[in-house]
Amino acid sequence: MKQNERRNHASSTLLALSAAALAIPGIVSSVHAAAPAAEAELAYKASAYREADIDRSKLAAGSAARYDIDTHQLRFVSPLGRASDVAVDLSYETMSGASPWFIMPGSNGPVQVMSGASIEEERKDIQASVAHYFSTQSSAKVLLGFSTENDYRAVNVGLEASHEIPERELTLSAGFGYSDDEIEPTDPQMPDRIDSATRDSTTAYIGVAQVLSARTVVQGSISIVSNQGYLSDPYKKVWRDDLSDTVADSRPNERLQTVLGARLRHFVPNLNGALHLDYRFFDDDWDISSHTVNLAWYQNLPHDWQLTPSLRYYSQSQAYFYGPFFYSGRNDGYASSDYRLSPYGALSFRLRLERNWGQFSTNLEWESYRAAASLALDDVQLENPGLVEFDILSFGLQLHL
């Protein structure tokens, strides 16, 4: 009898320890499915995004100055009863500057015509979610979001579920999302510009996270996204040499995307740091495929400082209807000169410094991003002159309430 009592006591102590471990932030999101937020938390981040001026040798007309975006984000997370939690994310952005309009043939290669530097926009976004934890192994989350810009509105809903199999150190997750978007371009009186249009996207994913050891965890995922509706860009045009004029950007009304993801987290006790390695393969029926690799090292330092250098590499192939400009029309009528559909590679370097002050923590982060045809995995014949370079400086504050 006493032996049984001792065993029961040991078992309940183990459960309490497990619950305590699960309640620690981090393990909840990376390894295990089922523990609500242990305490309320408020986080704020301010970011300044600055695009570099376009090289004047690549500029045919318009403003050389490009886009600036200032972003303010607020996140609130709180326990909701004993088995649920709620999270609300608010985002406010102001955007200004010029963006690529169309590309013309030049004597030394394609040259960019930019819009005037008159774009002034703001974007507000709210995302809310409620998660319920059915047991220490299973949870489900409902998400609802709304985003609005001067010319764009989107409503999105989502459902995510997670289930842990403790004896195999395995966590299964799945999600389903739907977004309904509406666009009403500014200046609809411009030639070829639509008055309004709609599009929607449906996302489904499954993921498997596996603890490999006391220091290593990996995750694999597959995501399918189906987009339908108006997928062109109403603000972009395409140069037709046979017409000596521009025509509207025109893309298919459907796009099916497949995304494979793999992530690894590995802690190195001797160095008191953690390695993050992420890989993503993207493929769609517009013939675009891409590879993305993220590498980060979280180095813990004395006095609760943390320094995190990271590197991101990205390379994509072009859409089948992309061209910097066209000598004649395509048979299917599609055409786009958008640099985002062109073949290129991009390299991004980030440095983050964080300090934990006990009840709150602060962080400062800088990112420098450069896209170029020479960085692509495949050879590129003509570089799109609108490829972007930018820097982002962010300051963040996290408060445990």
Added chain:
Amino acid sequence: MKLLLIVTALALLSACAVEPLQAWERGHLARPEMAWEPDSLRASQRDHVYFSKEASSGGASVGGGGCGCN
């Protein structure tokens, strides 16, 4: 073929035989810097920027909304 590759990769991943860890062995895994996204605000801001500037997006989440077309 692609689907077969995906299913095989997931099957291999899920077939990894791992001894269950004890609660006291989870200290390293529980560290904040071992989370998939240690700073969710940074992750959402960054994802939105890349979504606006590149042809690819998506991953193990259902995402949000908004255009960011320029």
